[in-house]
Amino acid sequence: xxxxxxxxxxxxxxxxxxxxxxxxxxxxxxxxxxxxxxxxxxxxxxxxxxxxxxxxxxxxxxxxxxxxxxxxxxxxxxxxxxxxxxxxxxxxxxxxxxxxxxxxxxxxxxxxxxxxxxxxxxxxxxxxxxxxxxxxxxxxxxxxxxxxxxxxxxxxxxxxxxxxxxxxxxxxxxxxxxxxxxxxxxxxxxxxxxxxxxxxxxxxxxxxxxxxxxxxxxxxxxxxxxxxxxxxxxxxxxxxxxxxxxxxxxxxxxxxxxxxxxxxxxxxxxxxxxxxxxxxxxxxxxxxxxxxxxxx
Amino acid sequence: xxxxxxxxxxxxxxxxxxxxxxxxxxxxxxxxxxxxxxxxxxxxxxxxxxxxxxxxxxxxxxxxxxxxxxxxxxxxxxxxxxxxxxxxxxxxxxxxxxxxxxxxxxxxxxxxxxxxxxxxxxxxxxxxxxxxxxxxxxxxxxxxxxxxxxxxxxxxxxxxxxxxxxxxxxxxxxxxxxxxxxxxxxxxxxxxxxxxxxxxxxxxxxxxxxxxxxxxxxxxxxxxxxxxxxxxxxxxxxxxxxxxxxxxxxxxxxxxxxxxxxxxxxxxxxxxxxxxxxxxxxxxxxxxxxxxxxxxxxxxxxxxxxxxxxxxxxxxxxxxxxxxxxxxxxxxxxxxxxxxxxxxxxxxxxxxxxxxxxxxxxxxxxxxxxxxxxxxxxxxxxxxxxxxxxxxxxxxxxxxxxxxxxxxxxxxxxxxxxxxxxxxxxxxxxxxxxxxxxxxxxxxxxxxxxxxxxxxxxxxxxxxxxxxxxxxxxxxxxxxxxxxxxxxxxxxxxxxxxxxxxxxxxxxxxxxxxxxxxxxxxxxxxxxxxxxxxxxxxxxxxxxxxxxxxxxxxxxxxxxxxxxxxxxxxxxxxxxxxxxxxxxxxxxxxxxxxxx
Numbered sequence: 001x002x003x004x005x006x007x008x009x010x011x012x013x014x015x016x017x018x019x020x021x022x023x024x025x026x027x028x029x030x031x032x033x034x035x036x037x038x039x040x041x042x043x044x045x046x047x048x049x050x051x052x053x054x055x056x057x058x059x060x061x062x063x064x065x066x067x068x069x070x071x072x073x074x075x076x077x078x079x080x081x082x083x084x085x086x087x088x089x090x091x092x093x094x095x096x097x098x099x100x101x102x103x104x105x106x107x108x109x110x111x112x113x114x115x116x117x118x119x120x121x122x123x124x125x126x127x128x129x130x131x132x133x134x135x136x137x138x139x140x141x142x143x144x145x146x147x148x149x150x151x152x153x154x155x156x157x158x159x160x161x162x163x164x165x166x167x168x169x170x171x172x173x174x175x176x177x178x179x180x181x182x183x184x185x186x187x188x189x190x191x192x193x194x195x196x197x198x199x200x201x202x203x204x205x206x207x208x209x210x211x212x213x214x215x216x217x218x219x220x221x222x223x224x225x226x227x228x229x230x231x232x233x234x235x236x237x238x239x240x241x242x243x244x245x246x247x248x249x250x251x252x253x254x255x256x257x258x259x260x261x262x263x264x265x266x267x268x269x270x271x272x273x274x275x276x277x278x279x280x281x282x283x284x285x286x287x288x289x290x291x292x293x294x295x296x
Numbered sequence: 297x298x299x300x301x302x303x304x305x306x307x308x309x310x311x312x313x314x315x316x317x318x319x320x321x322x323x324x325x326x327x328x329x330x331x332x333x334x335x336x337x338x339x340x341x342x343x344x345x346x347x348x349x350x351x352x353x354x355x356x357x358x359x360x361x362x363x364x365x366x367x368x369x370x371x372x373x374x375x376x377x378x379x380x381x382x383x384x385x386x387x388x389x390x391x392x393x394x395x396x397x398x399x400x401x402x403x404x405x406x407x408x409x410x411x412x413x414x415x416x417x418x419x420x421x422x423x424x425x426x427x428x429x430x431x432x433x434x435x436x437x438x439x440x441x442x443x444x445x446x447x448x449x450x451x452x453x454x455x456x457x458x459x460x461x462x463x464x465x466x467x468x469x470x471x472x473x474x475x476x477x478x479x480x481x482x483x484x485x486x487x488x489x490x491x492x493x494x495x496x497x498x499x500x501x502x503x504x505x506x507x508x509x510x511x512x513x514x515x516x517x518x519x520x521x522x523x524x525x526x527x528x529x530x531x532x533x534x535x536x537x538x539x540x541x542x543x544x545x546x547x548x549x550x551x552x553x554x555x556x557x558x559x560x561x562x563x564x565x566x567x568x569x570x571x572x573x574x575x576x577x578x579x580x581x582x583x584x585x586x587x588x589x590x591x592x593x594x595x596x597x598x599x600x601x602x603x604x605x606x607x608x609x610x611x612x613x614x615x616x617x618x619x620x621x622x623x624x625x626x627x628x629x630x631x632x633x634x635x636x637x638x639x640x641x642x643x644x645x646x647x648x649x650x651x652x653x654x655x656x657x658x659x660x661x662x663x664x665x666x667x668x669x670x671x672x673x674x675x676x677x678x679x680x681x682x683x684x685x686x687x688x689x690x691x692x693x694x695x696x697x698x699x700x701x702x703x704x705x706x707x708x709x710x711x712x713x714x715x716x717x718x719x720x721x722x723x724x725x726x727x728x729x730x731x732x733x734x735x736x737x738x739x740x741x742x743x744x745x746x747x748x749x750x751x752x753x754x755x756x757x758x759x760x761x762x763x764x765x766x767x768x769x770x771x772x773x774x775x776x777x778x779x780x781x782x783x784x785x786x787x788x789x790x791x792x793x794x795x796x797x798x799x800x801x802x803x804x805x806x807x808x809x810x811x812x813x814x815x816x817x818x819x820x821x822x823x824x825x826x827x828x829x830x831x832x833x834x835x836x837x838x839x840x841x842x843x844x845x846x847x848x849x850x851x852x853x854x855x856x857x858x859x860x861x862x863x864x865x866x867x868x869x870x871x872x873x874x875x876x877x878x879x880x881x882x883x884x885x886x887x888x889x890x891x892x
Contacts (some may be wrong), residue, residue: 004584047612049610073304093642096667107323111320117313120306126647134638137331143641196729203715204719208715260708260711
């Protein structure tokens with residue numbers, strides 16, 4: 001640990017920046033999503049009932065504890081499960097007051113890390129897997145966060161600001177920025193090709209669903225490829241696949257509703273594991289050490 | 297077996313992962329299963345105890361609503377902006393004892409229709425001769441709905457027409473002709489309104505008027521100076537028109553007391569209902585706001601209203617209609633507010649709120665909507681009423697937003713714009729073009745029965761309600777004075793429907809026709825608690841209820857197999873409480889408010 005008193009005299013932000021460099025990135029991510037949850041709930045009551053939060057968090061953490069103990073022989077750090085639980089609480093919007101999507105979603109998110117592995121590594125971001133799975137399997141009962149966030153500039157700015165700072169701190173800012181830039185370019189091109197106004201096509205990136213996507217899913221260190229340049233390539237491919245999904249929706253293709261509702265989630269769910277598997281195959285990775293685990 | 301530091305050997309981990317795979321894939325299967333199975337087994341829909349027959353044509357009702365057209369600047373989303381205006385209200389305008397029907401149209405030049413009930417099961421449109429037909433004119437606006445009430449207590453039901461445009465108040469002269477008294481009444485105000493209710497908020501015996509506003513009052517949809525007219529949030533918008541309260545001065549004039557009373561919400565209110573929800577003797581206001589949370593304004597002795605959010609703030613949605621009814625026969629008025637649900641895209645869920653305002657330990661509403669009643673599609677008007685006369689309320693919900701090209705849905709486009717920042721979609725021209733897309737179109741109406749512990753069941757198909765029109769307003773009325781609630785539906789840009797109700801004949805009933813003396817003559821705001829066999833039922837005479845609708849002024853109670861009533865307690869709007877013991881049943885009982 002670094003002795004804070006030994007840090008050179010500098011501004012408060014600079015000292016904060018230096019202090020946070022010694023923190024496990026997962027703490028910063030957990031802190032950010034907690035901030036998102038608190039802001040969204042206090043300002044917009046976005047949770048839709050605290051029982052959802054309790055069920056999702058309990059399911060994720062208990063599943064993580066049980067499965068890690070059962071498979072690895074010890075209970076791992078539960079921060080990853082905590083992040084997944086909050087993400088699911090924010091993202092899942094079920095029909096009526098049903099709670100089973102949070103139970104199944106939480107279980108699927110965590111269990112996917114243990115079941116769907118290649119060379120000892122899991123391939124899907126847990127929350128992304130659970131959301132995509134539920135959207136595909138239960139579209140009549142489950143939808144995702146869309147406009148339950150107030151569409152408010154000030155709140156969005158707070159989250160974007162903290163998100164970008166923390167993304168820089170945990171060294172995934174290039175992923176976030178690459179995706180945002182790719183989204184803007186690709187969907188502007190798509191709008192132009194379709195002779196449609198550009199603004200509606202780039203509008204979704206300003207919404208809450210995409211905030212969670214660019215800060216908590218696409219940046220998951222455990223499910224991205226290893227080299228920085230390939231990370232950027234993969235993110236661009238994800239954005240391209242998403243744009244293609246949107247193009248298909250524009251053309252009225254009979255896609256499952258999940259593709260219309262969460263094209264970014266589905267694009268990541270399709271491209272992410274393939275890229276990760278290729279990366280693992282190329283690097284000849286061996287099963288990871290038992291001490292490491294997923295970030296979200 | 298653990299190897300070191302509490303970790304297992306890779307081979308053991310593989311075996312255990314395989315074991316975990318079983319519940320993992322089982323969970324995926326469970327999700328698929330949960331998606332496919334009905335939310336409740338439809339085992340009890342075969343005997344709902346009534347049938348609703350579409351007898352629109354036989355009744356001589358041929359009304360077709362036409363939607364408006366607006367400034368070409370918002371042509372890209374005109375189907376959305378022009379998706380309201382079909383309404384129906386019930387009033388015995390000619391005082392012949394038979395409830396009549398008034399439908400609004402919303403296109404310039406298209407007439408409203410006032411159907412006089414001939415008493416033989418048929419109706420005739422007398423709107424033109426009554427002076428209530430030609431109300432959709434350039435410069436004045438187009439009709440969005442009407443509410444009836446005897447504002448001058450002369451024994452004739454008058455009518456307020458609210459429009460996207462100027463309000464219009466018509467005085468009923470002789471039961472056959474109406475006179476436009478808007479200017480004289482001080483109501484010549486441009487309000488882009490979708491709702492209004494009559495209520496006597498200060499208990500002075502005169503009906504006051506609460507008008508809800510949707511678009512801002514500086515928006516003229518035919519001559520737009522800007523396209524920045526839309527909401528500034530999909531769930532927390534505050535930039536709508538300002539709701540208005542008008543105090544009836546008793547000399548044919550009304551005074552704007554909105555700010556004095558503190559009821560000028562700008563939350564894009566689509567519907568309002570007035571009733572004494574906290575049972576303190578003063579009528580309160582409950583608002584269903586589009587793009588925002590519901591609002592409850594508690595009446596402080598007629599001096600002021602206080603905005604309260606007893607459990608309402610956490611479910612901010614797209615409120616479309618407010619229906620009040622005693623859901624569980626507790627003797628209290630509960631609240632049902634419709635919202636939007638579209639499978640896969642959005643579950644805002646309808647709210648069925650149990651009224652616990654009188655419970656000292658609670659003082660709030662408790663949402664008990666199960667998945668069946670929570671999801672009625674893109675739901676609009678709703679009404680509670682005992683359709684099978686078994687002593688408990690049914691719930692009729694009409695729905696469907698825009699039915700156009702069945703192969704093209706706007707939902708994908710909506711999902712793009714709805715999650716965006718407000719600065720984008722506040723401007724109408726930013727929205728993706730509608731073209732001929734449908735948006736939650738072709739949805740079947742819902743007819744919910746409450747089955748006690750079994751919850752709610754949709755029996756629409758089994759009772760004969762199979763239309764998939766774009767329902768907006770629904771009203772209940774005993775059109776043939778036979779102790780049965782018939783159902784009238786106004787559909788957007790489509791033909792209206794009259795469902796003639798045929799319940800099992802073995803059930804008993806009673807209806808109360810109230811006439812105020814110290815209260816307003818229409819008895820609007822009167823609440824009645826009927827007690828029989830230890831059961832209580834509360835009903836209220838409404839001055840507007842649901843969405844763009846108003847029910848029969850007479851209060852209908854089903855009694856099941858019980859052929860007596862212990863007593864009836866009438867809470868008159870004046871504050872007078874009247875008790876009637878052992879009234880005759882299976883008939884319409886006329887009750888006049890005691891004068892002292």
